[in-house]
Amino acid sequence: MPIENIPEIYIKDDNKNPDVFVYDFKMVSDVVKSKVNLSMNMFSFLQVGKKQVHFAGTSVAVNRDQSLLLKKGNWLWTELLDTEAEYYCKLLFFSEKVLKNFLEKHTKNNITVKEESPYFTIKNDAYISSYLNSLSAINEIPMALNENLLAIKFEELMLYLLQKYGQKFEFYLHSLIIEKSSPxxxxxxxxxxxxxxxxxxxxxxxxxxxxxxxxxxxxxxxxxxxxxxxxxxxxxxxxxxxxxxxxxxxxxxxxxxxxxxxxxxxxxxxxxxxxxxxxxxxxxxxx
CATH class of the missing domain: 1.10.10.60 (Homeodomain-like)
Structure with a gap:
Protein backbone atom coordinates (compact mmCIF):
# COMPACT_ATOMS: atom_id res chain seq x y z
CA MET A 1 0.00 0.00 0.00
CA PRO A 2 1.50 3.41 -1.00
CA ILE A 3 2.30 6.05 1.63
CA GLU A 4 0.00 9.09 1.57
CA ASN A 5 1.73 12.41 2.25
CA ILE A 6 -0.82 14.55 4.07
CA PRO A 7 -1.72 17.41 3.74
CA GLU A 8 0.44 17.75 0.59
CA ILE A 9 -1.92 15.62 -1.51
CA TYR A 10 -4.81 17.97 -0.62
CA ILE A 11 -3.05 21.23 -1.52
CA LYS A 12 -3.77 22.14 -5.15
CA ASP A 13 -1.01 24.74 -5.52
CA ASP A 14 2.44 23.13 -5.12
CA ASN A 15 3.97 26.53 -4.38
CA LYS A 16 1.68 27.11 -1.41
CA ASN A 17 2.72 26.15 2.12
CA PRO A 18 -0.17 27.46 4.23
CA ASP A 19 0.29 27.80 8.00
CA VAL A 20 -3.38 26.88 8.54
CA PHE A 21 -5.28 24.71 6.08
CA VAL A 22 -8.76 23.15 6.07
CA TYR A 23 -9.79 20.14 4.00
CA ASP A 24 -13.11 18.29 3.80
CA PHE A 25 -12.26 14.60 3.45
CA LYS A 26 -15.03 12.38 2.11
CA MET A 27 -15.12 8.78 0.87
CA VAL A 28 -17.65 6.08 0.01
CA SER A 29 -15.71 2.91 0.92
CA ASP A 30 -13.78 1.70 3.96
CA VAL A 31 -10.03 2.25 4.23
CA VAL A 32 -8.14 -0.06 6.61
CA LYS A 33 -4.70 0.79 8.00
CA SER A 34 -3.61 3.16 5.25
CA LYS A 35 -0.05 4.46 5.68
CA VAL A 36 -0.02 8.18 6.34
CA ASN A 37 2.98 10.49 6.59
CA LEU A 38 1.43 13.45 8.43
CA SER A 39 3.77 16.42 7.99
CA MET A 40 1.70 18.94 9.99
CA ASN A 41 -0.13 18.63 13.30
CA MET A 42 -3.83 18.20 12.59
CA PHE A 43 -7.30 18.40 14.09
CA SER A 44 -9.58 15.63 12.85
CA PHE A 45 -13.25 16.55 13.28
CA LEU A 46 -15.14 13.38 12.41
CA GLN A 47 -18.64 14.14 11.13
CA VAL A 48 -19.88 10.82 9.76
CA GLY A 49 -18.28 7.38 10.23
CA LYS A 50 -15.68 5.80 12.52
CA LYS A 51 -11.94 6.36 12.77
CA GLN A 52 -9.02 4.46 14.31
CA VAL A 53 -5.39 5.55 14.29
CA HIS A 54 -2.39 3.33 15.14
CA PHE A 55 0.58 5.28 16.47
CA ALA A 56 4.09 4.08 17.30
CA GLY A 57 3.20 3.15 20.88
CA THR A 58 -0.59 3.13 21.10
CA SER A 59 -3.86 3.48 19.16
CA VAL A 60 -7.13 5.39 19.49
CA ALA A 61 -10.64 4.91 18.07
CA VAL A 62 -13.32 7.62 17.86
CA ASN A 63 -16.78 8.21 16.49
CA ARG A 64 -18.59 11.46 15.73
CA ASP A 65 -18.91 12.29 19.45
CA GLN A 66 -15.17 12.94 19.64
CA SER A 67 -12.50 14.79 17.69
CA LEU A 68 -8.75 14.27 17.68
CA LEU A 69 -5.71 16.49 17.68
CA LEU A 70 -2.98 14.40 16.03
CA LYS A 71 0.75 14.94 16.26
CA LYS A 72 2.64 14.87 12.97
CA GLY A 73 4.39 11.58 12.18
CA ASN A 74 3.97 8.19 10.49
CA TRP A 75 0.61 6.70 11.45
CA LEU A 76 -1.80 4.02 10.21
CA TRP A 77 -5.36 5.26 9.62
CA THR A 78 -8.52 3.17 9.49
CA GLU A 79 -11.62 5.04 8.34
CA LEU A 80 -14.94 3.21 8.22
CA LEU A 81 -18.41 4.00 7.00
CA ASP A 82 -21.11 3.77 9.65
CA THR A 83 -24.81 3.61 8.81
CA GLU A 84 -24.54 6.33 6.14
CA ALA A 85 -23.17 5.75 2.63
CA GLU A 86 -20.42 8.37 2.98
CA TYR A 87 -17.56 9.00 5.41
CA TYR A 88 -16.92 12.67 6.19
CA CYS A 89 -14.16 14.23 8.25
CA LYS A 90 -13.16 17.92 8.42
CA LEU A 91 -9.39 18.28 8.80
CA LEU A 92 -7.64 21.38 10.16
CA PHE A 93 -3.85 21.46 9.70
CA PHE A 94 -1.51 23.95 11.37
CA SER A 95 2.22 24.64 11.17
CA GLU A 96 4.70 24.68 14.03
CA LYS A 97 5.16 28.39 13.35
CA VAL A 98 1.57 29.32 14.25
CA LEU A 99 1.60 26.91 17.18
CA LYS A 100 4.76 28.50 18.61
CA ASN A 101 3.29 31.97 18.11
CA PHE A 102 0.15 30.93 19.97
CA LEU A 103 2.09 29.37 22.84
CA GLU A 104 4.28 32.45 23.24
CA LYS A 105 1.22 34.68 23.29
CA HIS A 106 -1.14 32.69 25.51
CA THR A 107 0.78 30.19 27.68
CA LYS A 108 3.72 29.91 30.05
CA ASN A 109 6.95 29.16 28.24
CA ASN A 110 8.82 27.51 31.11
CA ILE A 111 6.70 24.34 31.09
CA THR A 112 8.49 21.01 31.45
CA VAL A 113 6.62 18.30 29.56
CA LYS A 114 6.99 14.96 31.34
CA GLU A 115 4.67 12.86 29.22
CA GLU A 116 4.18 12.78 25.47
CA SER A 117 1.22 11.44 23.51
CA PRO A 118 0.64 11.39 19.75
CA TYR A 119 -2.99 12.46 20.18
CA PHE A 120 -5.39 14.48 22.33
CA THR A 121 -9.08 13.52 22.43
CA ILE A 122 -11.66 16.31 22.33
CA LYS A 123 -15.27 15.84 23.39
CA ASN A 124 -17.53 17.40 20.78
CA ASP A 125 -20.03 19.99 22.04
CA ALA A 126 -22.23 22.85 20.80
CA TYR A 127 -19.22 25.14 20.39
CA ILE A 128 -17.36 22.62 18.21
CA SER A 129 -20.45 22.19 16.00
CA SER A 130 -20.79 25.94 15.59
CA TYR A 131 -17.07 26.31 14.95
CA LEU A 132 -17.13 23.72 12.14
CA ASN A 133 -20.05 25.51 10.50
CA SER A 134 -18.03 28.72 10.53
CA LEU A 135 -15.08 26.94 8.89
CA SER A 136 -17.37 25.76 6.10
CA ALA A 137 -18.53 29.35 5.55
CA ILE A 138 -14.91 30.57 5.27
CA ASN A 139 -14.27 28.16 2.41
CA GLU A 140 -16.72 30.12 0.28
CA ILE A 141 -14.74 33.38 0.35
CA PRO A 142 -11.66 34.48 -1.73
CA MET A 143 -8.36 32.79 -0.87
CA ALA A 144 -6.49 35.92 0.32
CA LEU A 145 -9.14 36.72 2.92
CA ASN A 146 -9.59 33.03 3.65
CA GLU A 147 -6.00 32.69 4.93
CA ASN A 148 -6.29 35.65 7.29
CA LEU A 149 -9.61 34.44 8.70
CA LEU A 150 -8.29 30.90 9.17
CA ALA A 151 -5.41 32.24 11.27
CA ILE A 152 -7.95 33.97 13.52
CA LYS A 153 -10.19 30.89 13.63
CA PHE A 154 -7.22 28.73 14.63
CA GLU A 155 -6.46 31.03 17.57
CA GLU A 156 -10.13 31.06 18.55
CA LEU A 157 -10.28 27.24 18.67
CA MET A 158 -7.07 26.96 20.67
CA LEU A 159 -8.25 29.52 23.23
CA TYR A 160 -11.53 27.66 23.63
CA LEU A 161 -9.77 24.31 24.17
CA LEU A 162 -7.33 25.90 26.62
CA GLN A 163 -10.31 27.19 28.59
CA LYS A 164 -12.10 23.81 28.38
CA TYR A 165 -9.20 21.47 29.22
CA GLY A 166 -6.83 23.80 31.07
CA GLN A 167 -3.31 22.72 31.95
CA LYS A 168 -3.73 19.26 30.42
CA PHE A 169 -4.22 20.82 26.96
CA GLU A 170 -1.50 23.42 27.55
CA PHE A 171 1.02 20.68 28.34
CA TYR A 172 -0.07 18.73 25.28
CA LEU A 173 0.48 21.72 22.97
CA HIS A 174 4.00 22.17 24.33
CA SER A 175 4.71 18.47 23.71
CA LEU A 176 3.97 18.98 20.00
CA ILE A 177 7.08 21.10 19.53
CA ILE A 178 9.44 18.77 21.39
CA GLU A 179 11.40 16.51 19.07
CA LYS A 180 11.88 13.15 20.72
CA SER A 181 12.08 9.83 18.92
CA SER A 182 10.22 6.87 20.40
CA PRO A 183 12.49 4.07 21.70
Whole structure:
Protein backbone atom coordinates (compact mmCIF):
# COMPACT_ATOMS: atom_id res chain seq x y z
CA MET A 1 0.00 0.00 0.00
CA PRO A 2 1.50 3.41 -1.00
CA ILE A 3 2.30 6.05 1.63
CA GLU A 4 0.00 9.09 1.57
CA ASN A 5 1.73 12.41 2.25
CA ILE A 6 -0.82 14.55 4.07
CA PRO A 7 -1.72 17.41 3.74
CA GLU A 8 0.44 17.75 0.59
CA ILE A 9 -1.92 15.62 -1.51
CA TYR A 10 -4.81 17.97 -0.62
CA ILE A 11 -3.05 21.23 -1.52
CA LYS A 12 -3.77 22.14 -5.15
CA ASP A 13 -1.01 24.74 -5.52
CA ASP A 14 2.44 23.13 -5.12
CA ASN A 15 3.97 26.53 -4.38
CA LYS A 16 1.68 27.11 -1.41
CA ASN A 17 2.72 26.15 2.12
CA PRO A 18 -0.17 27.46 4.23
CA ASP A 19 0.29 27.80 8.00
CA VAL A 20 -3.38 26.88 8.54
CA PHE A 21 -5.28 24.71 6.08
CA VAL A 22 -8.76 23.15 6.07
CA TYR A 23 -9.79 20.14 4.00
CA ASP A 24 -13.11 18.29 3.80
CA PHE A 25 -12.26 14.60 3.45
CA LYS A 26 -15.03 12.38 2.11
CA MET A 27 -15.12 8.78 0.87
CA VAL A 28 -17.65 6.08 0.01
CA SER A 29 -15.71 2.91 0.92
CA ASP A 30 -13.78 1.70 3.96
CA VAL A 31 -10.03 2.25 4.23
CA VAL A 32 -8.14 -0.06 6.61
CA LYS A 33 -4.70 0.79 8.00
CA SER A 34 -3.61 3.16 5.25
CA LYS A 35 -0.05 4.46 5.68
CA VAL A 36 -0.02 8.18 6.34
CA ASN A 37 2.98 10.49 6.59
CA LEU A 38 1.43 13.45 8.43
CA SER A 39 3.77 16.42 7.99
CA MET A 40 1.70 18.94 9.99
CA ASN A 41 -0.13 18.63 13.30
CA MET A 42 -3.83 18.20 12.59
CA PHE A 43 -7.30 18.40 14.09
CA SER A 44 -9.58 15.63 12.85
CA PHE A 45 -13.25 16.55 13.28
CA LEU A 46 -15.14 13.38 12.41
CA GLN A 47 -18.64 14.14 11.13
CA VAL A 48 -19.88 10.82 9.76
CA GLY A 49 -18.28 7.38 10.23
CA LYS A 50 -15.68 5.80 12.52
CA LYS A 51 -11.94 6.36 12.77
CA GLN A 52 -9.02 4.46 14.31
CA VAL A 53 -5.39 5.55 14.29
CA HIS A 54 -2.39 3.33 15.14
CA PHE A 55 0.58 5.28 16.47
CA ALA A 56 4.09 4.08 17.30
CA GLY A 57 3.20 3.15 20.88
CA THR A 58 -0.59 3.13 21.10
CA SER A 59 -3.86 3.48 19.16
CA VAL A 60 -7.13 5.39 19.49
CA ALA A 61 -10.64 4.91 18.07
CA VAL A 62 -13.32 7.62 17.86
CA ASN A 63 -16.78 8.21 16.49
CA ARG A 64 -18.59 11.46 15.73
CA ASP A 65 -18.91 12.29 19.45
CA GLN A 66 -15.17 12.94 19.64
CA SER A 67 -12.50 14.79 17.69
CA LEU A 68 -8.75 14.27 17.68
CA LEU A 69 -5.71 16.49 17.68
CA LEU A 70 -2.98 14.40 16.03
CA LYS A 71 0.75 14.94 16.26
CA LYS A 72 2.64 14.87 12.97
CA GLY A 73 4.39 11.58 12.18
CA ASN A 74 3.97 8.19 10.49
CA TRP A 75 0.61 6.70 11.45
CA LEU A 76 -1.80 4.02 10.21
CA TRP A 77 -5.36 5.26 9.62
CA THR A 78 -8.52 3.17 9.49
CA GLU A 79 -11.62 5.04 8.34
CA LEU A 80 -14.94 3.21 8.22
CA LEU A 81 -18.41 4.00 7.00
CA ASP A 82 -21.11 3.77 9.65
CA THR A 83 -24.81 3.61 8.81
CA GLU A 84 -24.54 6.33 6.14
CA ALA A 85 -23.17 5.75 2.63
CA GLU A 86 -20.42 8.37 2.98
CA TYR A 87 -17.56 9.00 5.41
CA TYR A 88 -16.92 12.67 6.19
CA CYS A 89 -14.16 14.23 8.25
CA LYS A 90 -13.16 17.92 8.42
CA LEU A 91 -9.39 18.28 8.80
CA LEU A 92 -7.64 21.38 10.16
CA PHE A 93 -3.85 21.46 9.70
CA PHE A 94 -1.51 23.95 11.37
CA SER A 95 2.22 24.64 11.17
CA GLU A 96 4.70 24.68 14.03
CA LYS A 97 5.16 28.39 13.35
CA VAL A 98 1.57 29.32 14.25
CA LEU A 99 1.60 26.91 17.18
CA LYS A 100 4.76 28.50 18.61
CA ASN A 101 3.29 31.97 18.11
CA PHE A 102 0.15 30.93 19.97
CA LEU A 103 2.09 29.37 22.84
CA GLU A 104 4.28 32.45 23.24
CA LYS A 105 1.22 34.68 23.29
CA HIS A 106 -1.14 32.69 25.51
CA THR A 107 0.78 30.19 27.68
CA LYS A 108 3.72 29.91 30.05
CA ASN A 109 6.95 29.16 28.24
CA ASN A 110 8.82 27.51 31.11
CA ILE A 111 6.70 24.34 31.09
CA THR A 112 8.49 21.01 31.45
CA VAL A 113 6.62 18.30 29.56
CA LYS A 114 6.99 14.96 31.34
CA GLU A 115 4.67 12.86 29.22
CA GLU A 116 4.18 12.78 25.47
CA SER A 117 1.22 11.44 23.51
CA PRO A 118 0.64 11.39 19.75
CA TYR A 119 -2.99 12.46 20.18
CA PHE A 120 -5.39 14.48 22.33
CA THR A 121 -9.08 13.52 22.43
CA ILE A 122 -11.66 16.31 22.33
CA LYS A 123 -15.27 15.84 23.39
CA ASN A 124 -17.53 17.40 20.78
CA ASP A 125 -20.03 19.99 22.04
CA ALA A 126 -22.23 22.85 20.80
CA TYR A 127 -19.22 25.14 20.39
CA ILE A 128 -17.36 22.62 18.21
CA SER A 129 -20.45 22.19 16.00
CA SER A 130 -20.79 25.94 15.59
CA TYR A 131 -17.07 26.31 14.95
CA LEU A 132 -17.13 23.72 12.14
CA ASN A 133 -20.05 25.51 10.50
CA SER A 134 -18.03 28.72 10.53
CA LEU A 135 -15.08 26.94 8.89
CA SER A 136 -17.37 25.76 6.10
CA ALA A 137 -18.53 29.35 5.55
CA ILE A 138 -14.91 30.57 5.27
CA ASN A 139 -14.27 28.16 2.41
CA GLU A 140 -16.72 30.12 0.28
CA ILE A 141 -14.74 33.38 0.35
CA PRO A 142 -11.66 34.48 -1.73
CA MET A 143 -8.36 32.79 -0.87
CA ALA A 144 -6.49 35.92 0.32
CA LEU A 145 -9.14 36.72 2.92
CA ASN A 146 -9.59 33.03 3.65
CA GLU A 147 -6.00 32.69 4.93
CA ASN A 148 -6.29 35.65 7.29
CA LEU A 149 -9.61 34.44 8.70
CA LEU A 150 -8.29 30.90 9.17
CA ALA A 151 -5.41 32.24 11.27
CA ILE A 152 -7.95 33.97 13.52
CA LYS A 153 -10.19 30.89 13.63
CA PHE A 154 -7.22 28.73 14.63
CA GLU A 155 -6.46 31.03 17.57
CA GLU A 156 -10.13 31.06 18.55
CA LEU A 157 -10.28 27.24 18.67
CA MET A 158 -7.07 26.96 20.67
CA LEU A 159 -8.25 29.52 23.23
CA TYR A 160 -11.53 27.66 23.63
CA LEU A 161 -9.77 24.31 24.17
CA LEU A 162 -7.33 25.90 26.62
CA GLN A 163 -10.31 27.19 28.59
CA LYS A 164 -12.10 23.81 28.38
CA TYR A 165 -9.20 21.47 29.22
CA GLY A 166 -6.83 23.80 31.07
CA GLN A 167 -3.31 22.72 31.95
CA LYS A 168 -3.73 19.26 30.42
CA PHE A 169 -4.22 20.82 26.96
CA GLU A 170 -1.50 23.42 27.55
CA PHE A 171 1.02 20.68 28.34
CA TYR A 172 -0.07 18.73 25.28
CA LEU A 173 0.48 21.72 22.97
CA HIS A 174 4.00 22.17 24.33
CA SER A 175 4.71 18.47 23.71
CA LEU A 176 3.97 18.98 20.00
CA ILE A 177 7.08 21.10 19.53
CA ILE A 178 9.44 18.77 21.39
CA GLU A 179 11.40 16.51 19.07
CA LYS A 180 11.88 13.15 20.72
CA SER A 181 12.08 9.83 18.92
CA SER A 182 10.22 6.87 20.40
CA PRO A 183 12.49 4.07 21.70
CA UNK A 184 12.48 1.11 19.35
CA UNK A 185 11.70 -1.49 22.02
CA UNK A 186 8.78 0.54 23.38
CA UNK A 187 7.14 0.57 19.96
CA UNK A 188 7.69 -3.15 19.39
CA UNK A 189 6.44 -4.25 22.77
CA UNK A 190 3.32 -2.08 22.53
CA UNK A 191 2.36 -3.98 19.35
CA UNK A 192 2.87 -7.54 20.64
CA UNK A 193 -0.85 -8.20 21.02
CA UNK A 194 -2.03 -6.30 17.96
CA UNK A 195 -2.82 -7.75 14.55
CA UNK A 196 -0.41 -5.42 12.73
CA UNK A 197 1.87 -6.95 10.11
CA UNK A 198 5.67 -6.58 10.30
CA UNK A 199 5.59 -4.11 7.40
CA UNK A 200 3.09 -1.94 9.29
CA UNK A 201 5.10 -2.02 12.53
CA UNK A 202 8.23 -1.10 10.53
CA UNK A 203 6.37 1.88 9.06
CA UNK A 204 5.38 3.07 12.54
CA UNK A 205 9.08 2.84 13.48
CA UNK A 206 9.84 4.99 10.41
CA UNK A 207 11.99 2.21 8.90
CA UNK A 208 12.00 0.11 5.77
CA UNK A 209 11.12 -3.54 6.37
CA UNK A 210 14.71 -4.69 5.77
CA UNK A 211 16.15 -2.05 8.15
CA UNK A 212 13.51 -2.95 10.73
CA UNK A 213 14.42 -6.66 10.58
CA UNK A 214 18.14 -5.94 10.97
CA UNK A 215 17.49 -3.61 13.92
CA UNK A 216 15.14 -6.14 15.50
CA UNK A 217 17.62 -9.03 15.33
CA UNK A 218 20.30 -6.79 16.83
CA UNK A 219 17.99 -5.94 19.77
CA UNK A 220 16.35 -9.34 20.37
CA UNK A 221 18.71 -11.94 18.78
CA UNK A 222 15.77 -13.57 16.98
CA UNK A 223 13.74 -12.79 13.86
CA UNK A 224 10.76 -10.45 14.41
CA UNK A 225 8.32 -12.91 12.85
CA UNK A 226 9.21 -15.72 15.26
CA UNK A 227 9.40 -13.43 18.29
CA UNK A 228 5.99 -11.84 17.64
CA UNK A 229 4.38 -15.19 16.84
CA UNK A 230 5.59 -16.68 20.13
CA UNK A 231 4.42 -13.68 22.15
CA UNK A 232 1.02 -13.60 20.45
CA UNK A 233 0.42 -17.33 20.76
CA UNK A 234 1.28 -17.20 24.47
CA UNK A 235 -1.27 -14.41 24.92
CA UNK A 236 -3.87 -16.33 22.89
CA UNK A 237 -3.34 -19.42 25.09
CA UNK A 238 -3.76 -17.25 28.18
CA UNK A 239 -7.09 -15.89 26.90
CA UNK A 240 -8.37 -19.38 26.03
CA UNK A 241 -7.37 -20.71 29.45
CA UNK A 242 -9.30 -17.90 31.10
CA UNK A 243 -12.37 -19.23 29.27
CA UNK A 244 -13.26 -15.69 28.16
CA UNK A 245 -12.74 -16.26 24.42
CA UNK A 246 -13.05 -18.92 21.75
CA UNK A 247 -10.51 -19.53 18.94
CA UNK A 248 -12.87 -18.01 16.38
CA UNK A 249 -13.15 -14.87 18.56
CA UNK A 250 -9.44 -14.12 18.66
CA UNK A 251 -7.54 -15.44 15.63
CA UNK A 252 -7.89 -12.15 13.68
CA UNK A 253 -6.75 -10.12 16.69
CA UNK A 254 -3.43 -11.97 16.68
CA UNK A 255 -2.67 -11.46 12.99
CA UNK A 256 -3.99 -14.71 11.46
CA UNK A 257 -6.07 -14.55 8.26
CA UNK A 258 -8.10 -17.66 9.08
CA UNK A 259 -8.86 -20.01 11.95
CA UNK A 260 -7.06 -22.94 10.32
CA UNK A 261 -3.69 -21.13 10.18
CA UNK A 262 -4.11 -20.01 13.79
CA UNK A 263 -4.95 -23.55 14.96
CA UNK A 264 -1.96 -25.05 13.11
CA UNK A 265 0.52 -22.52 14.57
CA UNK A 266 -1.01 -22.97 18.02
CA UNK A 267 -0.74 -26.76 17.91
CA UNK A 268 2.84 -26.63 16.58
CA UNK A 269 3.85 -24.51 19.57
CA UNK A 270 1.85 -26.10 22.40
CA UNK A 271 1.16 -29.64 21.17
CA UNK A 272 -2.60 -29.20 21.54
CA UNK A 273 -5.20 -27.36 19.46
CA UNK A 274 -6.95 -24.19 20.66
CA UNK A 275 -10.22 -26.11 20.86
CA UNK A 276 -8.63 -28.68 23.17
CA UNK A 277 -7.65 -25.88 25.56
CA UNK A 278 -11.22 -24.58 25.56
CA UNK A 279 -12.71 -28.05 25.99
CA UNK A 280 -10.38 -28.83 28.90
CA UNK A 281 -11.48 -25.67 30.70
CA UNK A 282 -15.16 -26.36 30.04
CA UNK A 283 -14.78 -29.93 31.34
CA UNK A 284 -13.02 -28.60 34.43
CA UNK A 285 -15.80 -26.11 35.16
CA UNK A 286 -18.63 -28.61 34.61
CA UNK A 287 -17.09 -31.38 36.78
Missing amino acids: FKKIIESKIHSNLKLEEIAFLCNMSLSTFKRHFIKEYNVSPGKWLQDKRLNKAKELLEENTSTPSDIYLDFGYNNLSNFSTAFKNKFGVSPNQIVNQKQTHFSS
